[in-house]
Amino acid sequence: MNVLTGIYLPEAGRIKIWGEPVQLRSPKDAIERGIGMVHQEFKLVQTHTVTENIVLGLGSGLARVGEEEARDKVAELSERYGLAVDPAAYIWQLSIGEQQRVEILKSLYRGARILLLDEPTAVLTPQEAEDLFTTLRSMREQGHSIVFISHKLDEVMAISDRVTVLRGGKNVGTLMVRDTNPQALSNLMVGREIKFETFPKPEKRGAAVLEVKGVSALNDRGLPGLTGLSFEVAAGEILGFAGVAGNGQEELAQVITGLRGVTAGSLIVDGRDMTHAKAREFILNGVSYVPADRHGVAVVGDMSLTNNSVLRRYREKKFARGPFLDFSVAADYAKRLIEEYNILTPSPETAVRSLSGGNLQKAILAREMTTRHKLLVVMSATRGLDVGATEFVRQTLNEHRHEGAAIVLISEDLEELRSLSDRIAVLFHGEIMGIVDAATAEIESLGLMMAGAKQAEVTG
Amino acid sequence: MAIRLERRLERSRQLEYLVPVLSVLLSLVVCAFLLLANGNNPLVAYGAMMKEAFGTSYGFAEVLVKATPLILCGLGVMLAFKMLFWNIGAEGQLHMGAWGATAVVMTGWEGSGWLMIPAMMIAGMACGALWALIPAYLKVKLNCNEIITTLLLNYVAILWVAHFIYGPWKDPVSFGFPMTKLFPEGAQLMRFGDSRVHLGFVFALIIALILYLLQEKSRWGFEVAVTGGNPKAAEYAGMSTGRNILLVMIISGGLAGLAGMVEISGIQLKLLKDISPHAAPYGYTAIIIAWLARRNPWGVLLVSILMGGLYVGGETVQITMKLPVNIVLIIQALILFFVLGGDILARYRVVFSRPREALGGG
Numbered sequence: 001m002n003v004l005t006g007i008y009l010p011e012a013g014r015i016k017i018w019g020e021p022v023q024l025r026s027p028k029d030a031i032e033r034g035i036g037m038v039h040q041e042f043k044l045v046q047t048h049t050v051t052e053n054i055v056l057g058l059g060s061g062l063a064r065v066g067e068e069e070a071r072d073k074v075a076e077l078s079e080r081y082g083l084a085v086d087p088a089a090y091i092w093q094l095s096i097g098e099q100q101r102v103e104i105l106k107s108l109y110r111g112a113r114i115l116l117l118d119e120p121t122a123v124l125t126p127q128e129a130e131d132l133f134t135t136l137r138s139m140r141e142q143g144h145s146i147v148f149i150s151h152k153l154d155e156v157m158a159i160s161d162r163v164t165v166l167r168g169g170k171n172v173g174t175l176m177v178r179d180t181n182p183q184a185l186s187n188l189m190v191g192r193e194i195k196f197e198t199f200p201k202p203e204k205r206g207a208a209v210l211e212v213k214g215v216s217a218l219n220d221r222g223l224p225g226l227t228g229l230s231f232e233v234a235a236g237e238i239l240g241f242a243g244v245a246g247n248g249q250e251e252l253a254q255v256i257t258g259l260r261g262v263t264a265g266s267l268i269v270d271g272r273d274m275t276h277a278k279a280r281e282f283i284l285n286g287v288s289y290v291p292a293d294r295h296g297v298a299v300v301g302d303m304s305l306t307n308n309s310v311l312r313r314y315r316e317k318k319f320a321r322g323p324f325l326d327f328s329v330a331a332d333y334a335k336r337l338i339e340e341y342n343i344l345t346p347s348p349e350t351a352v353r354s355l356s357g358g359n360l361q362k363a364i365l366a367r368e369m370t371t372r373h374k375l376l377v378v379m380s381a382t383r384g385l386d387v388g389a390t391e392f393v394r395q396t397l398n399e400h401r402h403e404g405a406a407i408v409l410i411s412e413d414l415e416e417l418r419s420l421s422d423r424i425a426v427l428f429h430g431e432i433m434g435i436v437d438a439a440t441a442e443i444e445s446l447g448l449m450m451a452g453a454k455q456a457e458v459t460g
Numbered sequence: 461m462a463i464r465l466e467r468r469l470e471r472s473r474q475l476e477y478l479v480p481v482l483s484v485l486l487s488l489v490v491c492a493f494l495l496l497a498n499g500n501n502p503l504v505a506y507g508a509m510m511k512e513a514f515g516t517s518y519g520f521a522e523v524l525v526k527a528t529p530l531i532l533c534g535l536g537v538m539l540a541f542k543m544l545f546w547n548i549g550a551e552g553q554l555h556m557g558a559w560g561a562t563a564v565v566m567t568g569w570e571g572s573g574w575l576m577i578p579a580m581m582i583a584g585m586a587c588g589a590l591w592a593l594i595p596a597y598l599k600v601k602l603n604c605n606e607i608i609t610t611l612l613l614n615y616v617a618i619l620w621v622a623h624f625i626y627g628p629w630k631d632p633v634s635f636g637f638p639m640t641k642l643f644p645e646g647a648q649l650m651r652f653g654d655s656r657v658h659l660g661f662v663f664a665l666i667i668a669l670i671l672y673l674l675q676e677k678s679r680w681g682f683e684v685a686v687t688g689g690n691p692k693a694a695e696y697a698g699m700s701t702g703r704n705i706l707l708v709m710i711i712s713g714g715l716a717g718l719a720g721m722v723e724i725s726g727i728q729l730k731l732l733k734d735i736s737p738h739a740a741p742y743g744y745t746a747i748i749i750a751w752l753a754r755r756n757p758w759g760v761l762l763v764s765i766l767m768g769g770l771y772v773g774g775e776t777v778q779i780t781m782k783l784p785v786n787i788v789l790i791i792q793a794l795i796l797f798f799v800l801g802g803d804i805l806a807r808y809r810v811v812f813s814r815p816r817e818a819l820g821g822g
Binding site for chain 1: 697
């Protein structure tokens with residue numbers, strides 16, 4: 001993808017577009033040749049507005065397009081493709097899901113003839129994904145080419161004409177979709193059979209570890225982000241949170257890890273009132289947290305894996321020598337994590353910035369999982385990971401559940417939620433629409449709740 | 461042939477250390493052309509500077525004298541920069557430190573002999589720290605840009621000192637010169653032998669060691685580095701950014717304040733205008749030092765001594781070759797310019813790509 005968009009130069013081989021050999025030296029070259037890219041890690045300027053980000057680098061800029069005009073066009077595009085986002089909002093105010101919509105809009109705004117999409121549906125509702133698919137199909141009818149990169153086999157099967165399976169940077173097979181099936185693709189992807197099935201759940205749950213009563217909180221824009229949430233998570237239980245990105249997931253994760261203050265209600269962790277406790281106290285009280293934004297929040301990119309492995313544990317006696325940090329103990333610990341979690345890195349002293357997405361996530365999970373925790377908050381844990389890594393993460397979460405951890409699993413992947421969770425809560429506009437038993441939950445009723453229907457309306 | 465920058469996957473370690481060295485050399489080369497244009501032989505000038513600064517024992521002692529406030533300010537600025545808190549205000553904090561130390565002397569209190577110097581040190585550090593706390597507090601509470609607040613407070617501090625030496629503290633027998641009376645002996649720092657090197661240099665060495673342990677080895681230093689590396693990760697790790705900004709600036713300002721104290725108590729022996737050289741003030745040179753030293757305490761020590769050599773050499777060529785003292789400022793500015801430019805090379809690599817036709821087969 002980076003080669004096709006001119007970010008990296010190919011070392012060998014050639015690229016032809018519409019039959020003409022080209023050399024793409026920069027993203028600008030790629031855009032000029034009609035290649036639009038929706039990256040998985042967003043390339044947005046946090047302090048600029050949605051509109052500014054969309055016209056950024058177009059050459060014309062705001063000066064010639066006119067902000068009003070650009071804003072109107074963005075609004076029109078977002079209307080047409082059902083990509084709801086406020087053109088005047090700043091990127092830092094947006095959730096991951098909304099940011100991705102901006103990325104999609106950016107390519108559409110440029111009228112790309114060839115659209116590359118990297119996991120575009122990860123943050124969309126089934127309905128929105130379907131809308132996107134409709135858009136993509138109509139683009140295809142009009143002669144556009146679309147490269148759709150996804151780990152979700154059902155999506156690939158639904159949208160594609162042809163499918164190419166990449167493993168370790170090599171093409172392991174290109175097939176016509178009508179001639180293949182998900183099982184065959186899955187086998188090609190991992191080189192072995194992978195089963196997607198429901199994980200066995202413990203017979204009975206332990207005592208409540210996290211008790212949330214009537215909690216409200218503000219979002220980054222100072223507007224109500226969460227309203228009157230109440231739920232409990234018991235030891236040995238996974239409570240899944242479903243919902244379209246931007247419906248309070250980020251705020252929820254931050255509230256129950258002490259990173260965001262609450263405006264009403266109470267929070268009890270392991271019997272202790274932590275309503276107004278700071279993040280540090282949550283860590284000390286055994287709350288682990290795997291955030292959705294890996295590069296932005298979970299690690300310090302320029303620091304070594306060793307330093308990052310103690311990022312939330314450097315206060316512990318184990319890593320201390322008086323007021324000093326014992327870097328040799330930390331290095332040994334990092335080596336252990338690398339081994340146990342099979343993290344691919346040249347050395348523990350390598351800056352984590354250079355790790356691949358999957359290995360970075362493994363490193364973050366390794367750190368949070370190895371910490372002795374009572375409550376584990378996990379957000380979008382498998383987003384963008386390959387099938388093998390995804391399976392590994394799910395297995396690990398399941399093991400921790402069986403060892404008695406209470407887990408809050410926030411995800412946009414309904415299949416993941418259904419296979420791992422004991423119960424699934426659905427968030428909509430910062431409120432819980434209902435909490436249902438994962439074993440009996442129907443995708444359709446979850447979808448309705450994600451669109452704002454209360455549980456009573458769905459079942460009643 | 462097209463030249464473009466390509467991002468490196470990992471920062472180049474070698475370049476990280478090569479850039480400062482090359483920057484110094486390049487700045488000397490560029491400055492050589494300026495000297496040539498003025499009809500001077502740059503080799504003769506540089507030779508004279510080197511010989512004076514590092515070739516004679518008197519000259520080297522003077523280098524250490526100049527290096528003393530530079531090390532103290534440089535260490536303070538280094539710690540703030542480690543956290544990406546842009547303290548441009550070492551100059552003002554140095555002036556407030558000098559003022560605070562003088563205030564102790566001006567009370568007329570004789571102390572019990574040895575108590576005078578510690579009292580002046582504490583007052584100097586406290587005033588520097590308080591001065592640094594103003595922008596720190598404004599940053600934490602109101603998110604004011606510290607580059608602007610620290611910079612502007614420098615002028616306030618310099619005028620504050622000026623007010624006292626032109627007014628209430630002016631020595632009545634100074635023939636109109638804006639300065640206080642000579643400090644009593646109890647308020648003067650001990651000097652070594654017959655050189656002007658004073659106890660302040662020893663303080664600077666000890667503090668460099670302390671800052672090395674604090675910044676590179678301690679858990680709090682880890683917090684500072686994490687906050688500088690990614691503030692959101694610091695928050696995620698339960699670190700209190702606001703508290704750490706205040707602490708860092710207390711130390712940063714305190715060290716600059718101590719620099720002011722040792723400069724007047726060890727060298728000037730009175731409070732006067734221009735406690736810091738007018739052409740290249742210590743507090744601003746400290747910024748270049750911290751950056752050139754890669755925010756490393758031992759680097760600060762080394763670079764401060766080199767910079768001290770530049771001061772001494774610059775004074776020499778001013779006297780012997782009638783060159784303007786601003787040559788020091790020009791070299792300093794060029795060094796910073798090249799370091800900042802060179803840092804790009806540590807993160808990006810220059811790619812000379814062949815013309816389009818040449819590529820393609822393969």
